[in-house]
Each structure stands twice: as C-alpha cells, then as structure tokens.
Amino acid sequence: ALAATIESILRDGPLKGRHVIVTSGPTQEAIDPVRYIANRSSGKQGHAIAAALAALGARVTLVSGPVSQPDPTGVTVRRIESARDMLAAVEAALPADAAIFAAAVADFRPEAAPTQKIKKEPGAPPPEIRLALNPDILATVAQHATKRPRLVVGFAAETEKVVEHATAKRLRKGCDWIVANDVSGDVMGGAENAVHLVTEAGVEDWPRMPKEEVAKRLAVRVAEALG
Amino acid sequence: ALAATIESILRDGPLKGRHVIVTSGPTQEAIDPVRYIANRSSGKQGHAIAAALAALGARVTLVSGPVSQPDPTGVTVRRIESARDMLAAVEAALPADAAIFAAAVADFRPEAAPTQKIKKEPGAPPPEIRLALNPDILATVAQHATKRPRLVVGFAAETEKVVEHATAKRLRKGCDWIVANDVSGDVMGGAENAVHLVTEAGVEDWPRMPKEEVAKRLAVRVAEALG
Incomplete structure (x- = not known):
C-alpha cells in the first residue's frame, strides 16, 4: 500500500513525463595508464539534483564521472571517465526536456595518453604535458541544431568575480x-553551497544552505520553467 | 572477556612493541584550486597492509592520500594530499622499525599552482603544464643517515617488464x-593482486589472491624479518 501511494505521488x-539529463562529479583525463588530471568534485550537488528531480516525478538520466556517491534511487546512471565520454553519454x-550540467568537466586533457606508464628517467628533466582542449558539453548541447532541450542549465565554479x-x-x-558558486572556500566536497542563479531576468543570490536544499529549490524551478 | 582475550592475543x-609506517592511496598535486594531477590508487592494498600489521600487534602509522577506504581500526591515520605533505608526515x-611504501606517489607536480582558477581563454591555445620533480619518499627514507628503519619496503606498479x-x-x-605488481590489467581499484616479492635473495612470484591475503602474507614476512 505504501509503495502504491509513493508511486501515485510520483x-x-x-x-511527470519529463526527461531531464543531469551531469555530476569530475571527469578524469588520462596522462598514462596510472596518472590522470581531474577536477575536484565530490558529485554531491549533481547527485542531489538528480534525486530531487526524480522526487518530482521526472525521468532522470544521470551521467556521472568517478565519485563515491551512491546512485540515487529511481535514476538511470551512466558512469564515464573522460569529458569526451561524458559528451557521448549526454x-x-x-x-530531453531539460539538461543540468553540474559536473566539473576538465577543460583540458593530455594531448597524448601513452598505453605504457611514463617512466621517470633518473637525471632527466620532468616531461612536459601538452594539453588539448576538451569538447564543451554545455555549449554543444545549448547550441544543438536539432535536439536542444527547452531548458539548459550550466554551472560555474569560480574563485573570483x-x-x-x-x-x-x-x-x-x-x-x-x-x-554560479564561489569555490574559493570549502565548497568542494563540503555539505553546503551558496549559489547565485543567473537567468535572463537577472541574478538571484540564494542563501547558504545544504546541497540537498539547493537541489530541491532548483528542481522546483525546473518544474516551473517547464510548465 | 572476549575483548580481554583479543587484547592478550594482540x-x-x-x-608487539614494533612501530611500522605504511603509506597508502594516491597523492594529489594541485594545478590550481580546482584541478589536480593524481595517480590511480584506491588505497585498498596499503590500508589492508596497515590492518594486517596491527593485527600482528604492531603500532602502525598509516599516512594516506585521499581515498574512500575507512580508517583501519587500531591504526594511527595521517591524511595528506601531496607528495611533499606525505614525505613530511612520514x-x-x-x-620506525619498518616502513612500507604502498602509496602511488605522483612523481611530478605542476611547477606552479596559482591560487586563482586558470581560465580557459576563448580562442587561445591550451596552457602548458610545466612539471617539477617530487621528492622521492622511498629513496629518502631508505637512505636516511640517522633514522633508516631496519626494513624498508617499496612498491612498484609497472605495465611492462x-x-x-x-x-x-x-x-x-x-x-x-x-x-612489484603488473597494473596493465584491472588491479587498480580491484579486489585482487598478483605480486612479485623482490629481495636480496631473489624473486618470489606470489599467486593471484585477494589484497587482504597479500597484506597478511606480507605482514608475516615483516614479522619474520624483524625477528
């Protein structure tokens, strides 16, 4: 009976009937088989958003980099490592009706990732890592010619301005x-977040609150925007 | 009564009376406040070794990089991020009577880590990351003038030869x-390990076994070596 009630609420x-894509966590960009470049991201905020959207009845596809967060219930999870894999999964x-890009995608990846471990040569100078630009997932989807979701939401982690x-x-x-959030403090991996919502109408400063609350508030706004 | 029995066994x-230092997990080397270079390492093997040594009565100091492993019981844990921090903690x-360096320490770190996030400049080529050599923790301790532990054990993760x-x-x-272990397969983050123990006497090929078994076997060998 309880399960039926919950199902009926959902x-x-x-x-209900909306499909929302959410990205979460970091991406990892291989330098060689044992080393990689990554962004600091626990996936807490993105996973909470996926859970909050599902709780409002959405069908959610969560595309997540390597995190130790458990999969949110009632959400389809696609696990990837690199930015290129994340774009392909998205x-x-x-x-989708909406896409929310909460992942901390690496802007750059090592240009070449040898299949053998790069050896430290005794006496030789450290190797140089040449970087290549990763695809811009947010811009690609926001400017998609045929499949742009009605609502596309990006995240910005900034340390100034x-x-x-x-x-x-x-x-x-x-x-x-x-x-937008200020990551100069202890937001990364922390339980709380203080964000600004930047829309065509202007800027809303949300008070500092638990990441779950940010997620619920954002999910309600998504529901309002999709009508 | 049970607790007393366990205590008496320990x-x-x-x-009993020996101090062993164990390192575990990866190190993370900051590129800027949000990006870093890291090695793939779950910390499973190093943490299991710390637990196995403690189970044989050793006083264990575990110096660990960022991992999602729980702290082993009865072990003093020092958490660090970078290779330089790991060396300082060691x-x-x-x-110590013995030191076992199971961590996957980054050989290199970015030469400079700006306190502001490096911005992706539209149209500009990707930045280059200049690397500097990290301190060699294993060699530093193995060649320590005054405080070399009687037994110093290193790990080697290799993809060939x-x-x-x-x-x-x-x-x-x-x-x-x-x-030594071959990491060309799925050892990283996996539950099992196939290692070779390289000593002055030669090379022992241990069969593939759970990481906990590798740890117990190694702890027994440490106890034998310390007499």
Missing part, C-alpha cells in the same frame, strides 16, 4: 541559466 | 624489498 509529480541520452564571470558565461554558452 | 603478537612519524624494473628499482632506491 506519478502526479510536477515533472548526446546518447537526448532528447563569481557573478560577473557567470553572467558572461551564460551568454557565451547559449544556455538559459547558470548556477 | 599483546602477544609477533610485532619523517614526522620516524623512527615488471620484475626487471622492480629489481633495478630495489638497488637504485636502496630499499630492502620491492613488492
């Missing part, structure tokens, strides 16, 4: 909203 | 044993 959720999950950078990013990427 | 363990823990590289490494570093 069936009647405001996001494109495979389209079409947070709102200024986020406002410019929204226009440059062609997305609808940017959730 | 008191009478073959490593040196602070000396003197495993035993050949490990044998050369033992001599180059000045340590007593090398535990």
Whole structure:
C-alpha cells in the first residue's frame, strides 16, 4: 500500500513525463595508464539534483564521472571517465526536456595518453604535458541544431568575480541559466553551497544552505520553467 | 572477556612493541584550486597492509592520500594530499622499525599552482603544464643517515617488464624489498593482486589472491624479518 501511494505521488509529480539529463562529479583525463588530471568534485550537488528531480516525478538520466556517491534511487546512471565520454553519454541520452550540467568537466586533457606508464628517467628533466582542449558539453548541447532541450542549465565554479564571470558565461554558452558558486572556500566536497542563479531576468543570490536544499529549490524551478 | 582475550592475543603478537609506517592511496598535486594531477590508487592494498600489521600487534602509522577506504581500526591515520605533505608526515612519524611504501606517489607536480582558477581563454591555445620533480619518499627514507628503519619496503606498479624494473628499482632506491605488481590489467581499484616479492635473495612470484591475503602474507614476512 505504501509503495502504491509513493508511486501515485510520483506519478502526479510536477515533472511527470519529463526527461531531464543531469551531469555530476569530475571527469578524469588520462596522462598514462596510472596518472590522470581531474577536477575536484565530490558529485554531491549533481547527485542531489538528480534525486530531487526524480522526487518530482521526472525521468532522470544521470551521467556521472568517478565519485563515491551512491546512485540515487529511481535514476538511470551512466558512469564515464573522460569529458569526451561524458559528451557521448549526454548526446546518447537526448532528447530531453531539460539538461543540468553540474559536473566539473576538465577543460583540458593530455594531448597524448601513452598505453605504457611514463617512466621517470633518473637525471632527466620532468616531461612536459601538452594539453588539448576538451569538447564543451554545455555549449554543444545549448547550441544543438536539432535536439536542444527547452531548458539548459550550466554551472560555474569560480574563485573570483563569481557573478560577473557567470553572467558572461551564460551568454557565451547559449544556455538559459547558470548556477554560479564561489569555490574559493570549502565548497568542494563540503555539505553546503551558496549559489547565485543567473537567468535572463537577472541574478538571484540564494542563501547558504545544504546541497540537498539547493537541489530541491532548483528542481522546483525546473518544474516551473517547464510548465 | 572476549575483548580481554583479543587484547592478550594482540599483546602477544609477533610485532608487539614494533612501530611500522605504511603509506597508502594516491597523492594529489594541485594545478590550481580546482584541478589536480593524481595517480590511480584506491588505497585498498596499503590500508589492508596497515590492518594486517596491527593485527600482528604492531603500532602502525598509516599516512594516506585521499581515498574512500575507512580508517583501519587500531591504526594511527595521517591524511595528506601531496607528495611533499606525505614525505613530511612520514619523517614526522620516524623512527620506525619498518616502513612500507604502498602509496602511488605522483612523481611530478605542476611547477606552479596559482591560487586563482586558470581560465580557459576563448580562442587561445591550451596552457602548458610545466612539471617539477617530487621528492622521492622511498629513496629518502631508505637512505636516511640517522633514522633508516631496519626494513624498508617499496612498491612498484609497472605495465611492462615488471620484475626487471622492480629489481633495478630495489638497488637504485636502496630499499630492502620491492613488492612489484603488473597494473596493465584491472588491479587498480580491484579486489585482487598478483605480486612479485623482490629481495636480496631473489624473486618470489606470489599467486593471484585477494589484497587482504597479500597484506597478511606480507605482514608475516615483516614479522619474520624483524625477528
């Protein structure tokens, strides 16, 4: 009976029948078989958003980099390592009504990733890592010719001029909203987050709150935006 | 009564009164506040070794990089991020009767780690990461002028010529044993390990077994070596 009640609540959720793609966690870019470049990201915020959207009745595809977070219940999880894998998984999950890009995607990857471990040569200078630009997942989806979701939301992790950078990013990427946060403190891996929601209408400063609360508030706004 | 029995077994363990330092996990080397270079390492093998040594009665200091493994019971844990921090924590823990360096320490770190996030400049080529050589923790302790532990054990993760590289490494570093493993398969993060123990006497090929079994076998050998 309880299960039936829960199912009925979910069936009647405001996001019933909507498909939302969420990305979460870091990406890892291989330098060689044992070394990689990564971004600091626990996946807490992205996973919480996926859970909050599912709780409002959405069908959620969560594309996640390597994290120690458990899979949220009722969510389809696709696990990937690199930014290129993440883009492929997101494109495979389209079409969607909304896409929320909360992952901390590496902007750059090592140009070449040898299949053998790079040896430290005694006496030789350290090797140089040449970087290549990763695909821009947010811009690719926000400017998609045929499958752009109605609502595309990006994240901006900044250490300075947070709102200024986020406002410019929204226009440059062609997305609808940017959730901007200041990561100069202990946000990475922490339980709380203080964000600014940057939309066409302007900037909302949300008070510092648990990441689960940020997620619920954002999910409600997504439901409102999708009508 | 049970607790007293366990305590008495520990008191009478073959490593009673011995101090052993164990390193475990990866190190993370900051590129900027949000990006880092790391090695793939779950910390499973190093943490299991710390637990196995403690079970034989040793006082264990475990110096660990960022891992999702729980702290082993009865072990003093020092958590660090970078190779330089790991060396400082190991040196602070000396003197010791034995030291087992199971961590996957990054050989290199970015030469400079700006306190602001490196911005991706639209249209500009990707930045280059200049690397600097990290301190060699194994060689530093194995060749320590005044505080060299009686038994110094290094690990070698190799993707080719495993035993050949490990044998050369033992001599180059000045340590007593090398535990060598082939990481070209799924050892990283996996539950099992197939290792070779390289000592002055030669090479022992241990069969593939759970990491906990590798740890117990190694702990018994440490107890034998310390007499």
